[in-house]
Amino acid sequence: MLFGIPIWKIIVDLYILWIIVFFLVKFLLSNKRMLSIAMSFLFIYILSYIANYFDFLITAPILSYMAEWMPILLIVIMAPDIRRSLEIVWKSDARADTIVMGSEKTKQAIVDAAMFLSSQQIGALMTIEKHNTLDQYAERAIVMNSEVSKEVLINIFTPNTPLHDGAVIIRGDQILCAGAYFVLSDNQNFDKTMGSRHRAGLGISEITDSLTIIVSEETGSVSIAVEGIMLKLNDRDKLMEYINMFMK
Amino acid sequence: MKKLLTLIFEPIKAFSNRNVAEKISQFFSKNKWLAYVVALVATLTLFVLYYVLPNL
Numbered sequence: 001m002l003f004g005i006p007i008w009k010i011i012v013d014l015y016i017l018w019i020i021v022f023f024l025v026k027f028l029l030s031n032k033r034m035l036s037i038a039m040s041f042l043f044i045y046i047l048s049y050i051a052n053y054f055d056f057l058i059t060a061p062i063l064s065y066m067a068e069w070m071p072i073l074l075i076v077i078m079a080p081d082i083r084r085s086l087e088i089v090w091k092s093d094a095r096a097d098t099i100v101m102g103s104e105k106t107k108q109a110i111v112d113a114a115m116f117l118s119s120q121q122i123g124a125l126m127t128i129e130k131h132n133t134l135d136q137y138a139e140r141a142i143v144m145n146s147e148v149s150k151e152v153l154i155n156i157f158t159p160n161t162p163l164h165d166g167a168v169i170i171r172g173d174q175i176l177c178a179g180a181y182f183v184l185s186d187n188q189n190f191d192k193t194m195g196s197r198h199r200a201g202l203g204i205s206e207i208t209d210s211l212t213i214i215v216s217e218e219t220g221s222v223s224i225a226v227e228g229i230m231l232k233l234n235d236r237d238k239l240m241e242y243i244n245m246f247m248k
Numbered sequence: 249m250k251k252l253l254t255l256i257f258e259p260i261k262a263f264s265n266r267n268v269a270e271k272i273s274q275f276f277s278k279n280k281w282l283a284y285v286v287a288l289v290a291t292l293t294l295f296v297l298y299y300v301l302p303n304l
Contacts, residue, residue, distance in 0.1 A: 003303040010299065014291055021294075022287035029276045029283065036269035043263040 027086070034081050041070050100172035101247040102128070106148045110170070111240050113153035114213050114222050118234070123217030124157040125167035125197050127180070128246065132208035134169050134176070141166060141180035148175055157215075167200065167212070183207070190230070201225040211246045213239070 002010055028035045048063035075082065102110075110126060117124045127134065142163060146152055148170055156163045156178045166179035185202035201212035205225035212225040223232045224242055233239045255262045276282050 003299055005299075010295075014295055017294060018287055018291040021290045022283065025283050025287050025290075029273050032269045032273050035273060036265065039269060040260050040263045043260055 031081050034078055037074065037078065041074065044070065101130070102148065102170065102173050106170070106173045107240065107243050107247060109148050109150045109153065110213065111236060111243060112150040114215055114239060115236050116150065116154055117157055117215045118220045118222045121217060121220040122154075122157050122159060122215065123164075123197055124153075124213070124215040125201055126153065126213045127167050127169050127182075127201070127204055128211045128213075128243075129169060129171045129176070130209045130211070130246070132210065134171075134180075134204075134208065134210060137167075137180040137182060137204075138169050138177040141169070141177040143177045144175045146175045148173055167204075185228075187228070198223065198225075198230065202228065202230050205229070211243070 001007065028038050044063065045067055047059070048067040051060040051063045054060075110128070114124065114126065152175060153168065155161070156168055156175075158164055163178040166181050168178045169176040169180050182200040182204040184196060184199040185206055187202060187206070190199075190202065195216070195218070197217070198214050201214040201223070202225045204210055205212055206228040209227070214223045214225060214230075215221075216223070221232055221234055222239060223230050224239070225231075226242075226246065231242075233242065251262070
């Protein structure tokens with residue numbers, strides 16, 4: 001017995017608490033916007049504690065009221081971010097030990113296809129998987145399991161064909177699927193006129209550690225999205241350099 | 249100086265600074281084991297608050 005309570009009860013209680021706290025810590029760290037808002041909420045909780053401790057006449061009841069409503073406020077304001085963070089927390093550890101990156105031939109085929117599609121101003125979206133699994137997107141797309149080749153990639157994105165809309169997911173040396181749809185990024189720092197293909201590429205880069213190559217249909221420009229950052233690379237060598245770095 | 253003034257006059261803004269959140273997030277992603285430590289510290293703090301202090 002400890003403090004009049006059976007020890008096993010305390011241990012189980014603490015273990016459950018630790019699981020919840022650890023999940024919460026990971027959840028907040030996975031989204032910077034959430035973290036910054038959580039920090040301001042924490043500040044208000046501290047103020048509320050101080051106000052209640054010293055029994056301030058005005059601020060104590062106001063802050064207590066605020067502290068009670070803040071969790072609901074957080075859920076309402078941050079609903080899309082919460083969904084995204086949960087996806088990261090739940091998916092981030094998947095496939096960590098079974099990573100297979102593509103060969104030189106695959107890299108070459110991806111770059112060749114991207115440059116060709118760019119020259120023809122054909123829109124394309126190619127996502128290369130790394131540690132985080134993209135199975136949940138592949139399941140809803142058209143499964144291909146074919147070897148990566150320039151010809152297949154060009155054929156997939158040729159306009160007015162059934163597979164041209166959506167993204168191709170590449171795992172190792174294989175095209176896992178075509179016609180995959182991703183959650184669009186709602187990043188406010190990007191141009192509002194940016195198309196949905198670019199937003200989709202950016203969206204998947206924000207929630208996974210994949211690299212996405214985006215070819216614009218309007219301008220033929222080639223961009224890559226990785227770690228929530230988009231870079232315009234119209235140079236073949238630069239694109240190859242980034243793919244080489246990513247697929248090490 | 250500017251940071252100090254912000255902290256005095258706009259503490260909530262200073263606390264919710266995106267850069268601070270970014271630095272914290274980066275630090276934790278470099279030191280993954282820290283998340284376990286933080287969770288443990290928070291758990292122990294709650295243990296003290298709920299089990300130890302009422303029985304003192």
